[in-house]
Amino acid sequence: MIKVGNVEIKGDVALSPMAGISDSPYRRITRRYGSAFSYTEFVSTEQILLGNRKSIDMFRFQEMERPISFQIFGSDLNTVVEAAKRIAPLKPDIIDLNMGCSVAKVSHHGSGAGLLRNLPLAGQMIEGIRKSVSVPVTAKIRLGWDEKNLNYKESVHILQESGVSAISVHGRTKSMAYTGKADWNSIGDIKSFAKVPIFGNGDVASFEEAKDKIKKYEVDLVLIGRKAIGNPWIFSERDKSSASFAEIKKVVIEHLLAMLDFYPNTDDYGLILFRKHFAKYVEGTNFPKDLKNQMLQTESLNMFLQLFSNYEETETNAKLETIELNDILNCETYLVDV
């Protein structure tokens, strides 16, 4: 068990925060499959203070998702601290400061990974939030801005001095974005001197690999991002490849319905948001490509569901055909024998 301040986390593999992915519907599914805690998508502190409904709605969650960490980003100290105060009544267990987003429109304005270039400000943000809310404050960082500015040691020291309760580390620099390979040796280096729990992250492709990373680099927990899309099985000891299509189908329908419920809208907005999940759910299965493309293009929920259930019929038909063929074979064999 890991303790982030006074918050207990049971388990050591969890879903990484992902904008457009780690919303309440998917967090619930991954928690059921074994993800250790919940991390929201990152939310703009400016938008929180503007009272933007869509942004604040990203913090909706269900009790079963606890412990839940609300992730925020921003470049202005006062805005970040005030936004943290504003969301505290929604009762998160942890508030996390994003210091890793590499997207230019975030990092080039001083938020996200931009904070890696202004560590004193990041420290003030952690301290400011900590003094304004009663929950533990954490941060998610990268190793540095670029190869020439690997300042993770300084980042960790400043964040710790500012009272951070845990640090998640994506083992890349900002300039790498998602290219190259995550540097787990540096993550291990951080763990060797850090005084707070360290959550390692980057390129983990299976549950076993997560466990290996914990063993080898002694991190307290591993976060899995991209490989967890359409694959909640990654948080359990069962590989997705062992799941029957019927099981995948059940999760797909459950996930879609939860999204439709979470994003109520007359024009099937939830379905459109679900597309990226769907493409990943059927990845690695025999699901026909043309049918997948058709389903990814339709804006009609009825059509989507109809195409999906037709596939089930086709599958059943395929099984029936096999049985009938076998019967004929047996029959013929029998006749020949006679």
Ligand SMILES: Cc1cc2nc3c(=O)[nH]c(=O)nc-3n(C[C@H](O)[C@H](O)[C@H](O)COP(=O)(O)O)c2cc1C
């Ligand atoms: C679609 C997408 C959205 C992401 N959004 C966030 C985010 O909101 N907050 C954050 O801290 N990291 C975000 N990340 C980064 C991931 O949490 C993670 O650090 C990164 O993908 C590396 O882990 P992986 O190799 O397991 O994917 C995002 C990544 C992806 C692919």
